[in-house]
Amino acid sequence: MSKFMMDMLEQPEAVRKLISTSDVLSARAEGLDFDKVLFTGMGASFHAAEVAASFLRSSGIDAVSSEMSEIIAYSSTELIKKYTTIFLISQSGESAELIRFIEDNRALVRRMALITNNGRSSASRNFPDERIFLLNAGNERSMGATKTFVNSIVLMLIIAASKTARQIDFSKLPSRMEEALALDVSWLATLLSEKRERILVARGFGIGVGRMARLMFAEVAKMSLIFYTGAAFRHGPVELLIDRPVVLTLNPTGATHDLMQELHSDISDKCDLITLSNSNNESVETVYISEGLDEVLASIPMMNVLQKTVEEIARKRGFDPGAGVYGTKVTTKE
Structure with missing residues (x-):
């Protein structure tokens, strides 16, 4: 392991x-x-x-x-x-x-x-x-x-x-993470290993997770993952669909869920589209995860799915997952 x-x-x-x-x-x-x-x-x-x-x-x-x-x-x-x-x-x-x-x-x-x-x-x-x-x-x-x-x-x-009047229920998060880490993602690893563009799109609380996924693909699998916020993807980068890329979206239920569904509808025939969601009402291929979690937490188990996927991709490519070739765990040079 x-x-x-x-x-x-x-x-x-x-x-x-x-x-x-x-x-x-x-x-x-x-x-x-x-x-x-x-x-x-x-x-x-x-x-x-x-x-x-x-x-x-x-x-x-x-x-x-x-x-x-x-x-x-x-x-x-x-x-x-x-x-x-x-x-x-x-x-x-x-x-x-x-x-x-x-x-x-x-x-x-x-x-x-x-x-x-x-x-x-x-x-x-x-x-x-x-x-x-x-x-x-x-x-x-x-x-x-x-x-x-x-x-x-x-x-x-x-x-x-x-510091706010809002409550976050963290109690279900560990079990939802365990569910994510138990999924078979070999099919997703195979798809993302193909020699074509890989694009990830997220909004709201998922943006930090999406940017971390981009970093993780570079560090662990030594390959690029393009990341865009949902709205920004429509402002020009949508032209990348010309080469029929693999597009992943993080789309938990919440403030922009319906807008992301509209994006799915507009691009699903132009790419291989997979969404990670806790909604049962998605119209595209879905990895169902993060059931019952608040929107602010839902992207964490989705990240776990991507972690497991990138680990498998790294092994497929002949790398020791997580071992640096040029980088180090602690960056001591600015």
């Missing part, structure tokens, strides 16, 4: 352990000012943050997610000062950008909170215990993030929900 597969199968239990500490996490977040919130990180950490930022915005809280390297190079301290809480997300707590961001903004450390899987990291030494939120994902062996990515989403949503 590959290291990536081992990490993947441990995700449901890692989530169970994390949600069992939700009261502690919520209490720790009480002292954070959510008037204007910035989430920042790199890679998988940044993509996980996109989900929480979107949830907060939909709840009326001013929140943004931004890639840390771009803030370092193209933002000013005066703009960063406008945020009342700055979440730094880093699985390792050692990335080059994270260390530089802290050093460059030393005067703002009191506004920062660190989300990490490593409580003894270089970054952790800059913060008191009450400003460190541990992912508690356990050891992650593979270069491709699995447990830490999902636990990052869940932890940030626990914190975000504690």
